[in-house]
Amino acid sequence: MQSITPTDHRDTETQRNTFLWYWASLTVRPLTVLGAILMTVMPAFAQVDLTGSYQTRMYEDYIERGPGEFMGNYTGMPLTDDGRAKALLYTSNLPSTYERQCLPQSAGVFQYRPVGFRIWSEMAEDGSVLAWVIGGDNLRNDIRIWMDGRPHPSPNALHLAGGFATGKWEGDTLTARVTHLKTAWIRRGVGIPASDLTTITMHLTRREDLLTITTIQEDAYYLSEPHVVSRVWQWNPRGTEADRPICNTANEIPTLEDTGAVPHYLPGQNPEEDYMIRTFNVPKEAAMGYAETLYPEYRKKLKSIYKLPADCIARAPGYCCGWIETQGRPGGAPNLTCNDGGFGTLGPRGRRTATEK
Amino acid sequence: MRRTSLALILLILASGTLTAQGRGGQAGPQTARTAAPIDMTGYWVAIISEDWRWRMITPSRGDFPSIPINLAAQKLAEAWDPAKDEAAGEQCKAYGAPGLMRGPTRLHITWLDDSTMKLETDYGMQTRLFEFGAASRGAAKPSWQGTSVAQWVMAGGGRGRGAAGGARFGSMKSVTTNLRPGYLRKNGVPYSEKTSFTEYWDLLTETNGDQYLVDTNVVNDPVYLQLPWMTAIHFKKEKDGSKWNPEPCDARF
Numbered sequence: 001m002q003s004i005t006p007t008d009h010r011d012t013e014t015q016r017n018t019f020l021w022y023w024a025s026l027t028v029r030p031l032t033v034l035g036a037i038l039m040t041v042m043p044a045f046a047q048v049d050l051t052g053s054y055q056t057r058m059y060e061d062y063i064e065r066g067p068g069e070f071m072g073n074y075t076g077m078p079l080t081d082d083g084r085a086k087a088l089l090y091t092s093n094l095p096s097t098y099e100r101q102c103l104p105q106s107a108g109v110f111q112y113r114p115v116g117f118r119i120w121s122e123m124a125e126d127g128s129v130l131a132w133v134i135g136g137d138n139l140r141n142d143i144r145i146w147m148d149g150r151p152h153p154s155p156n157a158l159h160l161a162g163g164f165a166t167g168k169w170e171g172d173t174l175t176a177r178v179t180h181l182k183t184a185w186i187r188r189g190v191g192i193p194a195s196d197l198t199t200i201t202m203h204l205t206r207r208e209d210l211l212t213i214t215t216i217q218e219d220a221y222y223l224s225e226p227h228v229v230s231r232v233w234q235w236n237p238r239g240t241e242a243d244r245p246i247c248n249t250a251n252e253i254p255t256l257e258d259t260g261a262v263p264h265y266l267p268g269q270n271p272e273e274d275y276m277i278r279t280f281n282v283p284k285e286a287a288m289g290y291a292e293t294l295y296p297e298y299r300k301k302l303k304s305i306y307k308l309p310a311d312c313i314a315r316a317p318g319y320c321c322g323w324i325e326t327q328g329r330p331g332g333a334p335n336l337t338c339n340d341g342g343f344g345t346l347g348p349r350g351r352r353t354a355t356e357k
Numbered sequence: 358m359r360r361t362s363l364a365l366i367l368l369i370l371a372s373g374t375l376t377a378q379g380r381g382g383q384a385g386p387q388t389a390r391t392a393a394p395i396d397m398t399g400y401w402v403a404i405i406s407e408d409w410r411w412r413m414i415t416p417s418r419g420d421f422p423s424i425p426i427n428l429a430a431q432k433l434a435e436a437w438d439p440a441k442d443e444a445a446g447e448q449c450k451a452y453g454a455p456g457l458m459r460g461p462t463r464l465h466i467t468w469l470d471d472s473t474m475k476l477e478t479d480y481g482m483q484t485r486l487f488e489f490g491a492a493s494r495g496a497a498k499p500s501w502q503g504t505s506v507a508q509w510v511m512a513g514g515g516r517g518r519g520a521a522g523g524a525r526f527g528s529m530k531s532v533t534t535n536l537r538p539g540y541l542r543k544n545g546v547p548y549s550e551k552t553s554f555t556e557y558w559d560l561l562t563e564t565n566g567d568q569y570l571v572d573t574n575v576v577n578d579p580v581y582l583q584l585p586w587m588t589a590i591h592f593k594k595e596k597d598g599s600k601w602n603p604e605p606c607d608a609r610f
Contacts, residue, residue: 171512171526
């Protein structure tokens with residue numbers, strides 16, 4: 001602002017105006033400085049910029065996120081009887097039907113997906129963040145977290161795979177509540193269901209290049225208690241995560257369109273119901289996702305009955321490799337010589353097929 | 358006028374400084390305990406909703422997916438023999454800090470003194486001390502729980518302020534070194550004495566009052582890992598210690 005001094009005495013009006021300008025000058029300049037100082041010492045509530053691409057690290061629930069979970073493995077889940085019964089109807093060719101191709105792409109499932117995502121902000125006219133958006137090809141619809149305080153709509157409003165989300169900052173953590181989700185799965189590839197009444201609370205905390213996302217999912221139909229998942233994602237400055245609001249069909253068998261068939265097992269006829277029991281000596285109540293099995297006291301029940309299963313390398317499928325270094329793709333951990341479960345033997349030079357010399 | 362404006366600035370800055378110095382602007386020297394932006398004390402239980410087969414029970418030999426080990430680690434893991442560990446008196450190898458935190462355990466967190474937070478586990482009956490500031494208990498022998506140096510990380514770039522009515526937010530960062538070599542997984546996946554274990558502790562409070570403690574952690578081991586191993590582990594607050602049930606280390610289960 002231009003400085004005006006009280007040396008101009010042309011008339012009283014001018015003098016008065018000049019005095020006001022001078023007063024304003026003296027006041028505004030310090031206030032401007034004050035504002036600048038306050039901006040540095042009292043940060044805005046949206047303290048952390050979440051913008052960027054984030055890459056998954058296959059260090060938790062690797063089997064499920066990488067090669068695909070063993071059928072009938074609901075360990076770690078607090079399922080209701082209804083949830084368990086519905087999960088047991090699942091077969092691997094269910095996603096081959098058009099109507100169910102999108103079930104693994106939802107706000108709840110993305111913590112179990114093997115690929116990364118992007119976060120960006122949408123700005124209001126006044127420059128404030130109107131919404132944080134999470135998008136990626138693991139999501140059929142973006143998760144748009146509204147930050148402007150708008151209410152959630154009527155329960156009868158449209159439900160989307162990305163749901164309807166509102167958020168607020170709690171310190172450096174963005175907490176979002178997601179409602180209005182379409183029916184989907186909670187975990188991919190084993191059929192654990194979520195209803196359209198499911199809700200998810202998401203906590204996103206970024207520090208340095210790590211983003212921790214904790215989700216707490218509730219579902220009155222299929223979960224007997226909240227299902228808690230915490231994951232670490234890593235900021236990737238070279239990330240090129242696509243934002244494709246389409247479903248990845250990922251058919252594993254010939255498609256079934258136009259046949260009218262809905263692949264399923266009838267109750268009590270799922271041949272994989274005891275897979276975890278016979279392969280890993282996991283007790284049935286754990287494999288079938290009873291909530292009591294999530295807590296330390298359950299382990300004490302196992303101590304006298306649990307038998308160590310056969311060495312991993314002797315088991316088929318093995319999946320004994322250290323990890324998949326390329327997100328979402330079958331690939332060997334470099335320099336290891338382990339069996340990756342039938343995809344081929346991995347050696348120092350990379351993958352070889354089972355028949356390759 | 359200039360003096361008035363300057364006084365105003367100083368007054369506001371001083372006000373902010375007082376807020377940053379403790380709950381309600383307490384007088385007296387600041388300590389780690391009074392500066393805490395979050396209350397981690399109490400009893401917490403691990404919810405084993407991830408990697409159940411590798412955390413709740415002892416997996417078979419060679420079952421080490423998801424840990425970015427190298428070939429040297431693979432060879433050691435494939436030679437895992439719990440009987441040898443027992444014979445060597447090293448039945449606690451899976452209870453060192455980097456492995457312990459993923460175990461099926463309860464935590465009991467208290468303040469030992471104004472600058473030392475104590476974390477106990479009933480699983481393996483381990484105790485780890487988080488030391489704030491430069492104060493150190495002196496050079497110690499490498500141990501299962503190592504030496505943990507902690508600091509508060511205030512939200513909002515250092516002042517611990519949040520959006521809700523002056524509530525304080527922040528997290529704890531800790532770095533643990535001086536570790537005795539142990540296992541990242543119960544079935545003998547090794548970490549070396551050169552390991553550093555960095556953790557970021559966040560407190561999450563739900564609208565129904567439930568509280569979760571999330572331990573985002575990174576294991577760096579130049580000897581046995583090809584890349585840092587990073588995971589997040591969550592614990593739920595319990596109302597009391599009625600389910601606290603200590604049990605000693607067990608090399609087999």
